[in-house]
Amino acid sequence: MAQNHAVVIGASGLIGWGVVNELLSHDYIAAGAFGTVTAIVNRPVNRDDMFWPSEHPIFRANDGDQEAEVEMNTGMMSRFIRTIESLAHAQPQIRRLPGEGTRGYGIYRPGGIFSAPLDESLIGTLPDDYAGAVAYPSSRRLLASASEGKPRTWREVCPDAVVGFRAQWQRAARFAIYAAALRPEACGGGKTFNAADAEGPGTVRERWPRIAAWFGCE
Known part of the structure; x- marks a missing residue:
């Protein structure tokens, strides 16, 4: 080792x-x-x-x-x-x-x-x-x-967008706050808003094979 x-x-x-x-x-x-x-x-x-x-x-x-x-x-x-x-x-x-x-x-x-x-x-x-x-x-x-003066060095990696989730860097929440502040007459008011990642609806029958495949299952 x-x-x-x-x-x-x-x-x-x-x-x-x-x-x-x-x-x-x-x-x-x-x-x-x-x-x-x-x-x-x-x-x-x-x-x-x-x-x-x-x-x-x-x-x-x-x-x-x-x-x-x-x-x-x-x-x-x-x-x-x-x-x-x-x-x-x-x-x-x-x-x-x-x-x-x-x-x-x-x-x-x-x-x-x-x-x-x-x-x-x-x-x-x-x-x-x-x-x-x-x-x-x-x-x-x-x-x-x-x-300095030593037989070693360092390097810095600076990525652009990193995909992931951290509570304090929640982009979706920031967009939601911005949207609510931008159009207060159309946002809030005790209403419920659905959020989705596609315009059309999907069924579990369609999603399940992809989920199973992601885990290497059939």
């Missing part, structure tokens, strides 16, 4: 959960790529709710409000780096792969900051008032400093 240890920070998020699930669901461990996978989250979670194929995941809990997000994440990254570097035997093998997002391009600011396409060269030109509101710039500085 390989001695490589995969540590996934933010393992309960959309990207982090998918990374851990991939590491545990496929042949990375069986093939000897990793001997251990550790999942780190910022608040306690129920292991069963994560639906990971693992018997002994390790969780680390932190908490903080929205205003303290940058300080919290920067502190976690700094402590993580110091902890990893304290493992002298692991020094030559350390690889860091932070997963960031398009928030680092300022897309959460109304109207945005940059015009598409979003090129990697833009990340270092965020205005100060926005750069201080996201943890990505400080994380990059920490990683660059920790790697």
Whole structure:
């Protein structure tokens, strides 16, 4: 079994959960790529709710409000780096792969900051008032400093849209709130509204074969 240890920070998020699930669901461990996978989250979670194929995941809990997000994440990254570097035997093998997002391009600011396409060269030109509101710039500085003069490096992956569900990033809820505020005379009023993913109705007879096939059944 390989001695490589995969540590996934933010393992309960959309990207982090998918990374851990991939590491545990496929042949990375069986093939000897990793001997251990550790999942780190910022608040306690129920292991069963994560639906990971693992018997002994390790969780680390932190908490903080929205205003303290940058300080919290920067502190976690700094402590993580110091902890990893304290493992002298692991020094030559350390690889860091932070997963960031398009928030680092300022897309959460109304109207945005940059015009598409979003090129990697833009990340270092965020205005100060926005750069201080996201943890990505400080994380990059920490990683660059920790790697300087050492035989290792780091890389950052910045995906566009990540398909998944998190309560605080519920796009459907945001669209619903916007629609209700946009046309108050047509929304609400004690009415019930059905929501569906297709214009035409469907039957269980039609859906069941597809559901069964998804699980490999007939």
